[in-house]
Amino acid sequence: MTAGKTVAAITAAVALLATAWLYFREGPAGAPEAGATLRVQEPAPYMSRSPTTARPSTPRARLAAAESRLRGAQGEACSLPPLASMAPAGSDPAARQAVEDTRAFKDFAASLHHIDDTLRSSSESYANAVAIWLNVPRNDLDESGVPEAERRRQLAALAVLTSDPRIYAMAFLTCRGSSDNGCHALNARRWAQLDTGNAMPWLYLLDEAVKGGDVSSQEEALFQMAASTRMDDRTYAPVPTIGGATGASTGDLIAAYALSETAVGIAAAQVQPISTLTRACKPTPVLDANRAQHCSRIADLLFDHSDTPMLRMTGAAMTRRVTNDGERAALVSREIDRMTDPAEPGATSCDRLRERMKLWTQMSRHPVK
Numbered sequence: 001m002t003a004g005k006t007v008a009a010i011t012a013a014v015a016l017l018a019t020a021w022l023y024f025r026e027g028p029a030g031a032p033e034a035g036a037t038l039r040v041q042e043p044a045p046y047m048s049r050s051p052t053t054a055r056p057s058t059p060r061a062r063l064a065a066a067e068s069r070l071r072g073a074q075g076e077a078c079s080l081p082p083l084a085s086m087a088p089a090g091s092d093p094a095a096r097q098a099v100e101d102t103r104a105f106k107d108f109a110a111s112l113h114h115i116d117d118t119l120r121s122s123s124e125s126y127a128n129a130v131a132i133w134l135n136v137p138r139n140d141l142d143e144s145g146v147p148e149a150e151r152r153r154q155l156a157a158l159a160v161l162t163s164d165p166r167i168y169a170m171a172f173l174t175c176r177g178s179s180d181n182g183c184h185a186l187n188a189r190r191w192a193q194l195d196t197g198n199a200m201p202w203l204y205l206l207d208e209a210v211k212g213g214d215v216s217s218q219e220e221a222l223f224q225m226a227a228s229t230r231m232d233d234r235t236y237a238p239v240p241t242i243g244g245a246t247g248a249s250t251g252d253l254i255a256a257y258a259l260s261e262t263a264v265g266i267a268a269a270q271v272q273p274i275s276t277l278t279r280a281c282k283p284t285p286v287l288d289a290n291r292a293q294h295c296s297r298i299a300d301l302l303f304d305h306s307d308t309p310m311l312r313m314t315g316a317a318m319t320r321r322v323t324n325d326g327e328r329a330a331l332v333s334r335e336i337d338r339m340t341d342p343a344e345p346g347a348t349s350c351d352r353l354r355e356r357m358k359l360w361t362q363m364s365r366h367p368v369k
Contacts, residue, residue: 078254078349107251108258112136115255118245127245129158129167130238133174134262149180156182165195166237173270176204192224199228199301206280207273219291222280226297231306233272236364238263243357250350257353260360274314283322296322303328307363309336 099105119131132154135145146154152175159171160182168191175183188208192201202224209217239260246256281287281295295318302315309332316328 078250078257078353104251107249108254111247111249111251111255112259114247114252115242115245115259119241122245124241125158125162126164126166127241129155129170130241130263132158133170133238133266134259136259149178152178152180153182156180156186160185163194165191165198166234168194169200169234172204176270195232197229199225199231199298200233202228203273203277207276210276210280218280222291222294222298225277225301226294228301229305231302231311233267233306233308233311234364235264235267235308236360238267239357239360239364243361253350253353253357257357260357264360274311278314278318281318303332 100109113136116131116134116136119127119134122128132146132151135151145151152171155167155171155174159168162168168186172186172188172191175186188201188204192198192205195201202221206218206221206225209215209221242256242259242263246252277298281291281298283292287295299315299318299322302311303319304315306312306315312335313329313332316326316332320326320329
């Protein structure tokens with residue numbers, strides 16, 4: 001079995017948060033200070049979804065990226081054996097084979113497929129959807145997992161029959177922009193019907209209305225967002241499902257972390273039309289009072305009732321743009337600082353993985369703050 005034939009993820013959530021943290025601390029020249037040290041750029045939210053982020057094209061490449069970040073010094077309890085280069089073109093086949101012959105790597109690979117099999121055989125439809133979405137290669141000879149068009153078709157087939165907004169949202173976002181078989185049946189309005197109180201589907205309806213020049217539908221979308229009770233992105237929603245399919249061994253923990261990181265990365269790479277919202281709410285002399293009121297409520301919603309740091313930062317930045325008050329942005333920046341702090345001295349690699357999994361699980365269930 002080859003490392004290049006076993007696994008991979010998009011981007012470590014830690015790296016995503018660190019990138020966003022650095023971005024939001026580097027405001028434009030001359031921007032007023034927001035608190036003691038923070039300068040927040042005008043809303044260019046969801047930096048974790050930057051088009052400059054490399055996006056591996058196959059399930060194996062996604063999982064290999066996660067695998068490479070789990071390689072540490074020989075003997076670390078929760079690291080895979082080190083390999084000089086994970087790049088396919090630069091790796092020594094003999095060195096790769098030596099690594100993959102180790103007990104630790106074999107346990108890791110076996111655990112990956114155990115989790116995948118458990119998710120696929122679960123009686124819970126959401127677990128089945130997570131397995132399809134992650135698209136783990138099914139065996140050693142499978143270079144790319146299920147083809148992407150088939151992956152989208154399977155998710156869409158689950159979505160049209162479900163009343164679970166998590167499944168519908170997952171399929172809708174995976175299918176977005178695709179004309180593959182099944183994808184055409186999915187739409188943001190049906191998502192909104194299933195996901196009552198969530199402003200997220202209305203963000204996509206706002207984007208569609210803006211692109212179509214439909215002013216009435218734009219106002220409807222802003223009204224519905226302002227009246228919503230939460231803004232659920234569900235970036236971290238698959239993590240507890242993955243954890244629930246995981247055994248107790250070290251190999252299981254490493255595999256669960258790699259798959260969770262993959263899930264967070266895939267979700268973060270799905271570009272949201274947040275910029276459509278911030279443009280619609282940009283303060284101007286001609287912004288009518290009704291829209292301004294909606295935008296103020298949406299900013300509060302993002303800050304108080306969203307489930308990712310970047311959505312909270314977007315709400316803070318929208319407020320700051322109107323009031324020039326950077327207190328909210330400074331608060332979110334401190335939260336991100338805490339989330340990206342290095343592990344305390346003496347903490348083991350396994351402890352770090354468990355803490356990260358615990359944090360992602362908490363973020364999947366509660367508002368970030």
